[in-house]
Amino acid sequence: MITDEDRERVRAATDLVELVQETVELKPRGREFWCCCPFHGEKTPSFHIIPATQVWHCFGCGEGGDVFSYVMKRENLNFPDSIRYLADRAGIEIHEVGSERPSGSKRARLLEVTDEARSFYQMMLMRGKDGLGRAYCAERGLSAEICRKYRLGYAPGRGALVAHLSSLGFTPREMQDADVALSRRGGLTDRFFNRLIFPIFDEQDRAIGFGGRIIGEGQPKYLNTAETSLFHKKRNLYGFNWAKEHIVAQDEAIVVEGYTDAIACWESGIGNVVATLGTALTESHVKALTRFAKRIVYLFDGDAAGQRAAERAIQFIEEADLDLRCVILPDDLDPNDFIHERGGSALQELIADAMPLMDYVFSRLEDRVDVSTPGGRAHALEEGLRLIYPLRSSYLIDSYYVRIADRLGVDADLVRQAAPRVFREVGQAEARAQERERRSEQARRSRETFAPNEYPSKPIDSSFGTYPEDPAYSDSSHTDAAGTVAYGGGLSGAVLTDVERRALACERELLTMLTTYPDYLRPFSDQIGSVSWIDPRGEAIAWAVLACPEGTDPAAAMEAARAVCPEAAELVSAGTISGTSAHPTDTTIAFLLDTLELYTVRRLIRAAQGRLRTDASLDADTRRSLTIEATQLAAKARELKRKIEEVADPFKGSS
Incomplete structure (x- = not known):
């Protein structure tokens, strides 16, 4: 087991900005750094780093945390291995208890x-x-x-x-x-x-x-x-260590299927080439490559296996900012043979003229069978729907139906009617295959032995970026379209009102400011202390930071936060309003605290009104007191609402 002392030594030796800059270009904005998220495709930067507290958050995918959670996400590691990874990177020797x-x-x-x-x-x-x-x-x-x-x-x-x-x-x-x-x-x-x-x-x-x-x-x-x-064959690529610089320079990655194919390309002057490792192109491969280039050319062998690989890659065509193309080599040649027969320049010409993957896949429908016959069209129709099964939830699915219909010369309604049946059959086949894979993986894991206090290789909850040692460990709240919010502290699945969702956002912003500027917010301690928190973890962090002595720097404030809440980095990394609000800092803080107080007051009003409606045991004096209290709270709520509405919403500057 890795000691807390070694973990903190590794944390202190790792600069989050330098770590992220290894793979992503960062741009300073005030006291923060911003970039496009390395974990999902996007055009507008929504990934930001707060150097003072060494935390990160992406407003696009909702991920966030500290240096360890970043490495866990980037390298697909569990928590202990993320510490070991960063220890190796920093040249720190860690001493594991019981090892x-x-x-x-x-x-x-x-x-x-x-x-x-x-x-x-x-x-x-x-x-x-x-x-x-x-x-x-x-x-x-x-x-x-x-x-x-x-x-x-x-x-x-x-x-x-x-x-x-x-x-x-x-x-x-x-x-x-x-x-x-x-x-x-x-x-x-x-x-x-x-x-x-x-x-x-x-x-x-x-x-x-x-x-x-x-x-x-x-x-x-x-x-x-x-x-x-x-x-991990589904994540690693052969030659990435040699090709990475060339991929960045040309903003293009070429993917082949064999080691000798990659070597032949490199030797012919095509340096931006990597090879898959006995598997088709995977989502992890695409994510790794799109960190460095937006155009991926899949260079398939000309045989049937290469053509099937092209079809499997169709699932990635709608990745944001990704231009996925393919080259099918003639005469069933692989890239190595093609280069030896016709030269690297001829291959470069084919790569320059690479066709969009979707165009190639649909063109193959007519080549497989004779679509001039009813039986041939029926077979091609089913094959076409199987091809687009990975895109069945796409907003563009109807356009794919139309393209299949145009290719086969049939009515688009016929394609739409056949789709549910074909998709259901493919889904059932996939479910059976996944169950077989799951059982195989369980059997493999059952044969593994783990050292004391080591964590088994179990999947990490990627939706929250959690550390695996604590089953209750979760990131800041996630809200779905229906307003259901899931987060730790026993509140999973709570349905929040609009004002509660705004209050929760204010809590996150307040925690970010509190850990970044602990002394600046100290004069507001009474108001912060009176907040009725939606997420109780936020309250624990706030009290821990406020209890720090004057002069506490952000790093020490984060230490205090982590001491009471292991997931503090995830919670305090989500705020950005301090850097985007057009208001003076005092005005922004007042807005946040007034919003949180409004939520608190409305909660007290509901409690008082609920007792008046449902508690038949209340005597006349108690009812009169509760009525007066609810009336006073209602007046307070109106005053707070007026104050909030007088300030231009600072959240709009951070959207």
């Missing part, structure tokens, strides 16, 4: 395993006695220079890697966790045998996994590292 190896984090040890394995494989290829790897490279046109440049290797198998890693002090558990070794009845054995090895690197150029191509006959032809805490 078998207190000298370093588990993630760091696994990175050492994969790096040593990479080095071993490379040595076996370049200088090993077994010349099969070198002969295969020569046959495939992979020169010694290319092998060194891309750090290719050769896996001889027969326990050679296990013996090498064991001699360096790595344990069987570490080798299995990095998936470079497997446990068999006879003991531990190498994961890869008689294969050309392509190391897979993360964005920081660290080996996290391997792809192995069989030399000679055998199945599977390509074998990848299985899912580990370092490697």
Whole structure:
């Protein structure tokens, strides 16, 4: 278990602005920094950072938090691994209580395993006695220079890697966790045998996994590292470490399906190329690439498998700011063969003329079957609806029906009528496949063992950006179209009135200002203390900050907030009114406090009126007192409403 002291050391060594700037361009605005959110596509920046308190929030997708929640979201890590990730980044050695190896984090040890394995494989290829790897490279046109440049290797198998890693002090558990070794009845054995090895690197150029191509006959032809805490085939891309700068420079990413395809492109001068890892293009891949470029060209092989991959990618065409195009190579050639036969310049010409993915997919309907016959049209109609199933909830779905109808020469109403049945069938098939995958994942996890106080690899609630150690942990409120608000503190599912929703927004703004300028708001302590809070966590944070001595800086105020509320970073990161309001700060604070007081007063009025209506046991004096109290509160509410309406709404400046 990671100690609180080590966690805070890592936090202190990590600057949120520098961390976000690794992948996103930030623009200063007053005392804050703004950018387009790295987690969802958008044109107008809604992601902001408050350097003083080291918190972030996106007003577009509702995510927010501190450095740890940012890394959890960006790198798909759980909370402990986010600390280890940032510790590795900052060069901090953490000492885990109860760990078998207190000298370093588990993630760091696994990175050492994969790096040593990479080095071993490379040595076996370049200088090993077994010349099969070198002969295969020569046959495939992979020169010694290319092998060194891309750090290719050769896996001889027969326990050679296990013996090498064991001699360096790595344990069987570490080798299995990095998936470079497997446990068999006879003991531990190498994961890869008689294969050309392509190391897979993360964005920081660290080996996290391997792809192995069989030399000679055998199945599977390509074998990848299985899912580990370092490697995720649906999230990682081969060559991203080399291609990232070229992608940024050209504002375009090219995606291929093979390691040698990517290498051939790089060697021909096409540097902005990455390869998927035995899987189709995924949402995580798209999100990773659109952090650096808005145009993605999917370079498919010309065979049937490549065409199916193009069709699966249709689900991403409506991603904001994304121009998704495709190139289908002629004569069933893959990019590697095409470049060797016709040259890199010919491929660049095809890429420049890449067609929109949707145009290609719909054009294929007429090529598959003879649409001049009724049976052919019926088959093509069903295929077309299956293609657009991922877009069934789109506002543009009717336009897709019309395009299918135009392609097949049928009435659009016929397509609309057939859609519910086809969509239902596809949905049922997907549900069955997901259930099989879920059971398989459960079986895999049941075989895993976790160190004391470690967290199992369970999904994180991405809608709130929560830390996994606390099941009640949630971000600031989320309101749906019906006004239902879900947040922590036992208030999930509460339905709020308009004034309550405004009060909740004011609470968030007040907390942001309170932690950013603790001394400035100290004169308003009495008013803040009298607020009837919608979210009780806000009240705990407010009292904790107000209890700090004068001269407390924002970082110390945040420490006080976190001490009473673990999710303080999420709650105090949502405010922006202090930087966008056109009013003086005092006026903005008065507006927030008056709004919160109005909510408090109206709550008291409802309570008094409720007792008068429903409590038959009240005597005459009590009824008279409650009536007078409700009347006075009503007058107070009118006065507060008048004061609020006299001020131009500062929220409109932050919308």
